[in-house]
Amino acid sequence: MKNNTVAFLFALCPLVPAAVRLAYGIVLTVAFLWFLLTGLGIRELVRKLRPGDAGPYIEMVGIAASATLFTLALQWLCPILSVSLGLYVYLTAFSFIILVSIDFGSLKNGSFIPVLPFIPMLLAFSAIRELLGFGTVSLPTQTGIFEFTVIPGFDFWGLGFWGTAAGAFFLLGVAAWLIKFRQRKAFSARRQA
């Protein structure tokens, strides 16, 4: 698949319900990095085992095991968040598989082109949604989430719509348009040069 913007947004879609708080975004980002690390390790193991056609299936089982391991670690570190985010750790693994499948070669040669830009995008997406939807910024803690009020009086005049899934898809649309606009501008500048 060549259209990375579309693939990025597609990978973000399963995480839309959870990427509503920066605290959640941070947890899912750590999960994403964990999958990247364990994914590389498992791929190296599979390469050494040379199991033939069974290779991709072993990798999938490995990613599923790594997602379960992450869920258990989350239960240990942030027990309350593990109840709300348990399912989304597995959806993050699904998003990771989507991103890796965009450009198999980049992961193989270590450039990680589609995977690494996804991490700041996920963080920014959840931070913007929380700021616009709740007027706060939050961090994960052992007892849940800790919220800092950034926009005072948000309860009275704030627009909670941006914190909802519908608002998230509007934001995704704006993000897709901005990325496309920037790409077209860069393309026309290159043509004129």
Next chain:
Amino acid sequence: MSEPTKSMKPAGLTILLFFAFFLALAGAHFATEAKAEAGIRAGAQDTLAAWKENAPKLGDRLQVKKTGWSYAWLFRTGKKGGPNEGTVYVLRITGNSGPYTGVFYRDKKGEATFCGLAGVRGRDASKYGISSRIVNMWIERIERMDAPKDSKK
């Protein structure tokens, strides 16, 4: 090395790898379970304390068969036949603005009540996108369930 023995080697190593996954997961489960339960228990107890004075105290952890992952964290409250006998449900509830940890209490008559959200500031669940429609849906689900009987311990 003969041809069949050669082809058996990757298969054996793959089985070994799967066994290593199993061991790692089982080890991690046993290592984390006690702390996870203590954390969830403390969060649920705080929510119950904010919900009402003389809130029921959490007892043994329970499990209800064939109800799936959503109902993994259930706790018995009060003594059998006592005024606070019931069950506390700690569940993931997804509202208009993301998933949160909801705490419900079901009394011995089988009537369920929403006690609040665990791990967040304040008691107003609607601020977090949890509308009364969503709360009622969960209350109906809990009330439809069989009363939990099997103790995990």
